[in-house]
Amino acid sequence: xxxxxxxxxxxxxxxxxxxxxxxxxxxxxxxxxxxxxxxxxxxxxxxxxxxxxxxxxxxxxxxxxxxxxxxxxxxxxxxxxxxxxxxxxxxxx
Amino acid sequence: xxxxxxxxxxxxxxxxxxxxxxxxxxxxxxxxxxxxxxxxxxxxxxxxxxxxxxxxxxxxxxxxxxxxxxxxxxxxxxxxxxxxxxxxxxxxxxxxxxxxxxxxxxxxxxxxxxxxxxxxxxxxxxxxxxxxxxxxxxxxxxxxxxxxxxxxxxxxxxxxxxxxxxxxxxxxxxxxxxxxxxxxxxxxxxxxxxxxxxxxxxxxxxxxxxxxxxxxxxxxxxxxxxxxxxxxxxxxxxxxxxxxxxxxxxxxxxxxxxxxxxxxxxxxxxxxxxxxxxxxxxxxxxxxxxxxxxxxxxxxxxxxxxxxxxxxxxxxxxxxxxxxxxxxxxxxxxxxxxxxxxxxxxxxxxxxxxxxxxxxx
Amino acid sequence: xxxxxxxxxxxxxxxxxxxxxxxxxxxxxxxxxxxxxxxxxxxxxxxxxxxxxxxxxxxxxxxxxxxxxxxxxxxxxxxxxxxxxxxxxxxxxxxxxxxxxxxxxxxxxxxxxxxxxxxxxxxxxxxxxxxxxxxxxxxxxxxxxxxxxxxxxxxxxxxxxxxxxxxxxxxxxxxxxxxxxxxxxxxxxxxxxxxxxxxxxxxxxxxxxxxxxxxxxxxxxxxxxxxxxxxxxxxxxxxxxxxxxxxxxxxxxxxxxxxxxxxxxxxxxxxxxxxxxxxxxxxxxxxxxxxxxxxxxxxxxxxxxxxxxxxxxxxxxxxxxxxxxxxxxxxxxxxxxxxxxxxxxxxxxxxxxxxxxxxxxxxxxxxxxxxx
Numbered sequence: 001x002x003x004x005x006x007x008x009x010x011x012x013x014x015x016x017x018x019x020x021x022x023x024x025x026x027x028x029x030x031x032x033x034x035x036x037x038x039x040x041x042x043x044x045x046x047x048x049x050x051x052x053x054x055x056x057x058x059x060x061x062x063x064x065x066x067x068x069x070x071x072x073x074x075x076x077x078x079x080x081x082x083x084x085x086x087x088x089x090x091x092x093x
Numbered sequence: 094x095x096x097x098x099x100x101x102x103x104x105x106x107x108x109x110x111x112x113x114x115x116x117x118x119x120x121x122x123x124x125x126x127x128x129x130x131x132x133x134x135x136x137x138x139x140x141x142x143x144x145x146x147x148x149x150x151x152x153x154x155x156x157x158x159x160x161x162x163x164x165x166x167x168x169x170x171x172x173x174x175x176x177x178x179x180x181x182x183x184x185x186x187x188x189x190x191x192x193x194x195x196x197x198x199x200x201x202x203x204x205x206x207x208x209x210x211x212x213x214x215x216x217x218x219x220x221x222x223x224x225x226x227x228x229x230x231x232x233x234x235x236x237x238x239x240x241x242x243x244x245x246x247x248x249x250x251x252x253x254x255x256x257x258x259x260x261x262x263x264x265x266x267x268x269x270x271x272x273x274x275x276x277x278x279x280x281x282x283x284x285x286x287x288x289x290x291x292x293x294x295x296x297x298x299x300x301x302x303x304x305x306x307x308x309x310x311x312x313x314x315x316x317x318x319x320x321x322x323x324x325x326x327x328x329x330x331x332x333x334x335x336x337x338x339x340x341x342x343x344x345x346x347x348x349x350x351x352x353x354x355x356x357x358x359x360x361x362x363x364x365x366x367x368x369x370x371x372x373x374x375x376x377x378x379x380x381x382x383x384x385x386x387x388x389x390x391x392x393x394x395x396x397x398x399x400x401x402x403x404x405x406x407x408x409x410x411x412x413x414x415x416x417x418x419x420x421x422x423x424x425x426x427x428x429x430x431x432x433x434x435x436x437x438x439x440x441x442x443x444x445x446x447x448x449x450x451x452x453x454x
Numbered sequence: 455x456x457x458x459x460x461x462x463x464x465x466x467x468x469x470x471x472x473x474x475x476x477x478x479x480x481x482x483x484x485x486x487x488x489x490x491x492x493x494x495x496x497x498x499x500x501x502x503x504x505x506x507x508x509x510x511x512x513x514x515x516x517x518x519x520x521x522x523x524x525x526x527x528x529x530x531x532x533x534x535x536x537x538x539x540x541x542x543x544x545x546x547x548x549x550x551x552x553x554x555x556x557x558x559x560x561x562x563x564x565x566x567x568x569x570x571x572x573x574x575x576x577x578x579x580x581x582x583x584x585x586x587x588x589x590x591x592x593x594x595x596x597x598x599x600x601x602x603x604x605x606x607x608x609x610x611x612x613x614x615x616x617x618x619x620x621x622x623x624x625x626x627x628x629x630x631x632x633x634x635x636x637x638x639x640x641x642x643x644x645x646x647x648x649x650x651x652x653x654x655x656x657x658x659x660x661x662x663x664x665x666x667x668x669x670x671x672x673x674x675x676x677x678x679x680x681x682x683x684x685x686x687x688x689x690x691x692x693x694x695x696x697x698x699x700x701x702x703x704x705x706x707x708x709x710x711x712x713x714x715x716x717x718x719x720x721x722x723x724x725x726x727x728x729x730x731x732x733x734x735x736x737x738x739x740x741x742x743x744x745x746x747x748x749x750x751x752x753x754x755x756x757x758x759x760x761x762x763x764x765x766x767x768x769x770x771x772x773x774x775x776x777x778x779x780x781x782x783x784x785x786x787x788x789x790x791x792x793x794x795x796x797x798x799x800x801x802x803x804x805x806x807x808x809x810x811x812x813x814x815x816x817x818x819x820x821x822x823x824x825x826x
Contacts, residue, residue, distance in 0.1 A: 004494075004598070004646075004647040004650070004703075005377055006459070021374045021378055022370055022374035022377075022457055022458055023310055023370050023371045023374050024300070024309035024310075024311065024374040024375050024378060025309055026378065029576055031605045031608075031715070032601055032602075032604075032605050032715055033709070033711070034709040034710060034711040034712060044647070044650060044703055046598050046599065046602065046647060047546075047573070047574050047599055047602045048573070048574025048575055048577070049574075049575065049576075049602045049605060051601065051647070051650050051712060052709060054702055058702035058703075059459075061701065061702065062462070063461055065680070065701070066461075066462075066467055066471075066676050066680060067467075069474070069680045069683060069684075070467055070474065364465075373458060377458070379573070380497075380547075434503075435501070435503045436468065436502075437465065437468045437502040437503060437504055437507065437675050437679075438503030438504050438505065438506035438507040439503045439506045440502075440503035441816065443816050
């Protein structure tokens with residue numbers, strides 16, 4: 001179950017934020033987001049809880065990543081698509 | 094195994110005999126479900142199997158909730174509607190405005206843009222606030238005035254507390270027209286126009302239910318469309334082949350039905366769909382498709398492409414048609430098929446039985 | 455005011471990625487089957503019509519990642535039984551119409567039970583606080599959703615709030631699929647929002663054990679297409695690594711604060727998933743410390759004496775399990791399209807709008823990405 005929607009914090013009262021989702025505002029709980037958030041920050045929200053802070057840099061890097069994906073050579077992947085290795089499959093070329 | 098039909102919280106327990114409600118029948122044939130009222134295939138099946146059973150009149154079968162009777166050189170158009178909505182007062186309107194607009198729009202969809210008169214039956218629950226009733230009535234009168242018509246007769250009933258949820262309005266309307274427009278007249282090659290933004294009413298009502306906790310600019314679009322449609326008919330003339338208002342079941346139900354009745358297919362273009370920013374937001378948050386929810390102040394028109402520009406211009410010149418757009422085209426294909434080109438691919442738009450539910454997944 | 459992420463839905467960029475995928479698959483010497491394990495991925499794929507442009511030799515199979523599909527009939531039966539006893543039950547909309555062995559919560563509601571929809575976990579607290587009678591929250595969903603339930607239980611909830619946990623842990627199901635000797639799945643698209651919580655590190659041992667690549671992807675169309683490009687590349691090159699293609703939300707370690715909350719409240723238990731049967735460590739159940747809010751304990755008597763519903767006759771023939779794990783297709787099931795249809799579903803795959811059988815039925819084989 002994953003419907004997570006990104007919105008922007010417009011107000012914070014204690015552990016609850018008022019988040020703007022493209023003109024619609026909802027109360028969102030901040031109990032489990034793992035970074036300090038302030039008014040103006042973007043957060044990913046799922047079933048009424050903020051689960052992640054998204055920075056403007058994150059958004060820019062994502063666009064750069066998509067750009068890289070559509071350009072010629074996938075070997076030069078944008079840094080955020082990190083490849084972590086456990087190696088090749090046996091017998092593969 | 095026989096079922097005993099027991100409505101939620103209702104039934105005439107005061108008449109109970111041996112603990113059973115004698116006004117209810119033992120029935121082997123199933124129960125009415127919420128899906129039967131949702132405007133989709135289940136509802137049509139209910140109507141066909143119960144209300145149209147044994148009806149042979151082709152006209153009756155074709156018209157749905159409106160009828161046309163030839164009177165000299167004009168058609169007398171007659172329509173009826175019932176309204177149950179919760180909450181009774183919602184952002185952008187109320188059940189009164191909904192009831193009047195609903196019947197005025199049903200007449201307009203058949204080409205009768207000058208309603209002669211309306212009737213209004215009110216069934217209200219014991220305990221319903223009189224101030225609310227006053228407010229609803231005022232709204233009905235104001236909406237009639239906007240549409241250039243009036244309520245000439247009505248009826249009132251009160252039901253015991255708990256036997257009815259608040260209030261039910263039933264309205265009928267009558268009008269005259271030289272030309273009856275049907276929802277079955279689409280031709281291959283026609284453009285599909287919508288008179289404005291999609292999904293506003295359904296999403297506004299869903300968001301108004303407190304438990305969804307949405308707070309924003311989303312408002313119902315409920316409005317009488319007769320003057321808007323008059324403008325469209327003037328601009329398009331006979332090249333306007335079919336019309337339907339996408340109420341319950343949304344644009345998907347309305348276009349599916351139009352395509353099915355005409356034996357055609359329709360392809361919509363996602364990028365052309367006019368959807369307001371607040372509606373888009375609510376739809377994303379709730380996981381609901383704006384194409385699947387009710388609109389109460391919009392119409393779908395099927396027109397020959399030669400009149401598309403003129404019709405759009407006429408619509409956009411009217412306050413209720415500012416966001417009118419061409420959203421798709423009629424094609425030859427499997428009858429009743431509605432497709433959407435998303436830009437990333439195409440998908441089939443299917444009617445679902447039952448009102449869309451908010452998803453979290 | 456914010457606005458929708460239109461850049462992540464850019465049609466031109468989408469076309470370029472689709473062309474990439476086409477070029478890659480044109481070099482493949484065999485058909486390739488990949489699996490995603492998330493209902494929201496399926497919703498996004500369906501919503502944008504992505505399948506209509508997948509290369510013909512690429513199958514994207516929907517795996518057991520739709521909680522609607524895998525919540526087992528007895529779990530729903532338990533909740534229905536409580537509702538029929540007169541207990542007020544809260545549920546997410548997704549689960550309302552899913553039939554258990556006999557009835558769904560919606561059926562129970564139509565017959566007079568008090569079943570209410572909620573849309574945020576915090577609502578069950580507000581509702582419980584507004585009354586003195588017991589409130590049961592039917593807590594369904596995978597790890598992302600379980601975190602919200604955990605947070606509610608850690609925030610001193612009212613004594614009359616009880617949780618009936620049917621939460622599940624999706625990596626355990628991936629394990630079941632990958633371990634099956636008959637599996638044809640060559641790579642996995644992992645659920646981005648779940649990974650926001652868990653981090654992508656948890657897939658490293660999976661990849662090491664099974665030698666199949668995992669790419670963590672988000673839910674916009676460009677996210678999904680990029681994820682598939684990266685997955686296909688690895689499969690064609692014989693590589694098996696974890697790649698994070700959702701870096702704006704996912705890190706290697708994930709949201710540790712959320713994980714702490716999750717595991718303070720829940721523990722893994724072995725589970726029976728609808729159609730798949732046994733999934734080791736697949737369920738999340740309340741720890742003993744939260745017994746006071748455990749609906750199975752508070753209502754043990756009601757649950758024990760509830761009449762077992764008559765099993766629907768066709769359940770034994772249902773092939774959802776094999777279909778969900780990609781071993782069979784809907785047409786292999788004797789009930790498909792006959793006794794089992796959207797209006798009268800037998801198995802979970804037909805109930806859920808994300809279920810493989812439902813998609814196949816409504817949109818055809820191509821749309822379901824299922825090979826005939």
